Structure formats: C-alpha cells, structure tokens
Amino acid sequence: xxxxxxxxxxxxxxxxxxxxxxxxxxxxxxxxxxxxxxxxxxxxxxxxxxxxxxxxxxxxxxxxxxxxxxxxxxxxxxxxxxxxxxxxxxxxxxxxxxxxxxxxxxxxxxxxxxxxxxxxxxxxxxxxxxx
Numbered sequence: 001x002x003x004x005x006x007x008x009x010x011x012x013x014x015x016x017x018x019x020x021x022x023x024x025x026x027x028x029x030x031x032x033x034x035x036x037x038x039x040x041x042x043x044x045x046x047x048x049x050x051x052x053x054x055x056x057x058x059x060x061x062x063x064x065x066x067x068x069x070x071x072x073x074x075x076x077x078x079x080x081x082x083x084x085x086x087x088x089x090x091x092x093x094x095x096x097x098x099x100x101x102x103x104x105x106x107x108x109x110x111x112x113x114x115x116x117x118x119x120x121x122x123x124x125x126x127x128x129x130x131x
Contacts, residue, residue: 009122016115023108026101033098037091044087051080 054077061070 003126005122005126009119009126012115012119012122016112016119019108019112019115023105023112026105026108030098030101030105033094033101037094037098040087040091040094044084044091047080047083047087051077051084054080 054073057073058070058077061067061073
C-alpha cells in the first residue's frame, strides 16, 4: 500500500514530466514561428524590391507615352504593394504569436521550478536520512 506522500510524489512527478513535454513542444513551435518570420521578412523584402522595379517601369512607360504599358506596369506595382502589405500583416501576427508562446514558456518554466522544489521537499520528508 502506498502512503499519501508517495501518491503526491508520484502525481507530481507525472505532472512535471507532462509539463516538460509541453514546454518542449512549445519551444519547437516557437522555433518554427521564428523561422516563419524570417521567411516572411525575406519574401516581403523581395516583393518590395520588385514593386520598386515596377514603379520605375511605370515612370519609363509614361516618359515614352505608352499608356497601356504604364497601366500594365502599374497593375504589377500594385500587386507587389499588396503582397508587401499582406506580408506585413502576417509578420505582425507571427511576432505576436511568438511573444505569446515565449511568455507562456516562461510561465511554465517558473511552475516547473516550483514543482521540482516541491518534489525535492517531499523526497526529503520521505527519506530524511538520505538528505
């Protein structure tokens, strides 16, 4: 038959193990979000550069008086500007999610520290001569 203290210790050990797994999963998701942010920033910068190139094409087409070419170039420029705006929104959202996960990980880490201290205390109470 187990003692109440051993039951508490066992439940606490299980909880600690589950929380460590949760922290590991959240850390992995945080790393994925960081990689996603880097990719989105690179895509946004590429779209921004291409939009600037199309802007120059609009001006060149206007200089030579080719209205159709200017309209086509303007449509491309606007499409890239839309990509930049969409990317900025995705980057903002990704950064918010990253910050939220980072805060949650810190909170769980703090709970883990307290739980491990409690487990240590219980172990000392169960086996006072060993400590």
